[in-house]
Amino acid sequence: MNTAIKYNETVFQGLSSPIDVYARTRSQKIGAPILQVKNVSLSFGGVAALEDVSFNVKEHELLAIIGPNGAGKSSMLNVINGVYHPQKGQITFFGETRHKMNAHHSAEQGIARTFQNIALFPGMTVIDNIMTGRNLKMKANFLEQALYIGRAKKEEIYHRQKVEEILDFLHIQPIRKTPVGRLPYGLQKRVELGRALAAEPRLLLLDEPMAGMNMEEKEDMCRFILDVNDELGTTIILIEHDMGVVMDISDRVVVLNYGMKIAIGTPKAVCEDKDVIEAYLGVNP
């Protein structure tokens, strides 16, 4: 099939690259599993979004979830994030098994995320947007903050410093006081990553951080994701459509198709997997 071959070339462009992902130097060695997803099934009415999916995520790892459209990738993130509650199965995060919980709990546990569609406050400055990511860390009560008394001042200074460190880390100092709505798309994505980092997450969920970006913006974003993973040691789950990116930067890849996990392994192993090729290219008649 001619079209299939062509598709093959574009989809798996990253494969031919000689980069061995495991040759990547890193400060933290990949450790023990911190998140176990066990037999998770999720359905909306009669539509099964996830069926019996199991995998685990190791500490300091960069794990990618890929799959065709509608494969259940974002649903998977929403389950981990506590937005959706799976009908079956369980999720264990740092030894804590949860049955039913909401997004607020997951944030308290140290899970932060970015969204497929940017969900920032367009009228607020970059600093203020990132500051919202530190909301959970603030202890001063409403009155103290409103009147700027008691703990509020000390806290504000401390958190502002943390936010400045993130600005420095993501190279966005020049726009620190610009309202987010005025920024180009690529920078907004970076600010959103900054806000997620502000929560000092143990697990970071990135939902298509590079969608709609041009080549240069993608390269920048890849660099920052790797930096977060390397320097901060944050464990990352990444959903991405750009195969080149996924193959280059991830340690392991989970492939979903119609809600089912069809493969898991190193990028190299996954893209040689027969089921994966079939899922992406269709079965050869």
Next chain:
Amino acid sequence: MSEASNPAGTRYYDTMDTLPKILLYNAHERKDRTCMREKDLGIWQTWTWSEMAKEIKILACALAAKGFKRNDKLGIIGNNRARLYWSMAAAQCLGGIPVPLYQDSTANEIIGILIDSDVSFIVVEDQEQVDKILEIWDKCPLIRHVVYEDPRGMFQYNQPFLNDFESMMALGRRYDREHPDFFLQEVDKGSGEDVGVFLFTSGTTGKPKGVVMTYNNIIITARNTIELEKLSQKDELIAYLPMAWVGDYLFSFAQSYVAGFCVNCPENTETIEADRREIGPSYYFGPPPIWENLLTRIMIRMEDAFWVQKKVFHFFMGVAKKTGARILNKESVSLLARWLYAVGDILIYAPLKNALGISNVRLAYTAGEAIGPDLFDFYRSLGINIKQLYGQTEAFVFVCIQPDGEIYSDTVGIPAPEVEVKITKKGEVMYRSPGVFHSYYKNPESTADTKTPDGWVYTGDAGFFDARGHLKIIDRIKDVGKFSSGELFAPKYIENKLKFFPHIKEVVAFGNDRDFATAFICIDMNAVGDWAERLNLSYSGYASLAGHEAVYQLIRESIEKMNKDLALDEKLRHSQVKRFLLLHKELDADDGELTRTRKVRRKFINEKYPVLIEALYSNKDICRFEAKVKFEDGRTGIIAANLKIWKAALFGSDAVREEK
């Protein structure tokens, strides 16, 4: 005051003949005055003289602990960071020689400099620079240690010769405890004859040469210029130009030490605008493109303003143009004009300057290349005392400078204090001053070529003193020609003057060994296109626009304006352009007519357009020309055109001669 209360070990010296001695003097006399700021994590980190001296002392001890000896060379690569300035000072305290390098050079460009100058220690800003050094590590056997300031991304490196700045400081503190007298003893050993720094020339005219400067060069020049411009410890400066450039070394380092003023390092290269607004520098240096960018940005933003605001803006800019510069020059101005200017200041000038972060600028310099009179007048009319200076690395910047109140955009002013300037028979500018460099490092031939035994230095520039006693630089001496009458012909001078007209993009002037000057003109498609649209002139493209009578008329007016100007000048009046034509195409680097940096390749043009040049010197008023052009897709084709040749009026005695 006991030394214990002054941790940096300050003391007086009878002769403050080295920068380290001045540092210790400042740490004593100005100990609580801020001398350095650097924006980090959104906050201006601040150091006083005594704090900075302490940091420098620790750093010097650290270098010594690593084996840095007197006369060792310390390379410095990075943006303007406080710690890099300290490294320069630390090396000097130990009797070593700092060698600042351009931070944007590639590894291959710096390797020559590192080897030529025997650099054995390097302090760099960040990972990017470390990578460069690692790339050429094997070729630079002399380098023993590399210190990096910003640890970001450096965890992956484990080379033993890489040193983190913080661990260096820890080492320095320990060394200082063990050898408490070491630092002061080292500073005491210095004297004015010692070499203070190597500054490398940019290398546009060949291989970069290391210019050796002694403390005497540095300190005397700094003192003279501080006195001339009345700089004081109250001044504020933003350090944003490359540390390797002689100007930065003088303004942000030597002058700061001697005058005691504060140097501010911006957060990074992209935040300079905002940082400038926050600091409000009182003393500012910017090459012409920087001033030009500022102006363009104002004008573009004004285009988007509401019409009332636009009207007010343009009205008061008109007022400023008429009176601003005269007020600044302390000329007599009528009360009404002064009153109008004051209103304009409240409504327009002050807010505008505030937005640009130049409200407090008391003294601004521009240099490096010719600056357009409009640009120059714009800033002066706003009340900013911007002045041109003429200098060289070899002179430790200052050769000539415009004195207050005598500012003309086409001259570079009068010789700076203690600088003697003379013009050779061939027209080349020479100077002699206390700032004249010691020698080129390990390059006696070049030294002998440039500097005479009695201290005069050849600049390579052609120039002369005008009637007011101001130096006028016209061209590089090798580009200056002569008319058949023997008069001076300076093509670049004419070309630059014409290029300042907004409708003219490129000019090639001819006249060497001829009776008079002529020129090819390339119009600026955007500017002339806009102008044509407003006049409802129809045209189909560049060639058709350039062939338009009205456009010829427009350009002729510009040329005649220049001719009128030139007629006033005894030496340049013969260079008035008599005949000109508008080329049917833009000069293009793809066609080999320009270099990649957009400089005209005169020789190539002489070979390519002999027909046109001959036509300019004949009586023809039209000339047919066929030219090969290279299209963007790589194909070549032929464009034919009939080019009109027009005459421009001459002025002054040349016009009289013409009529005879």
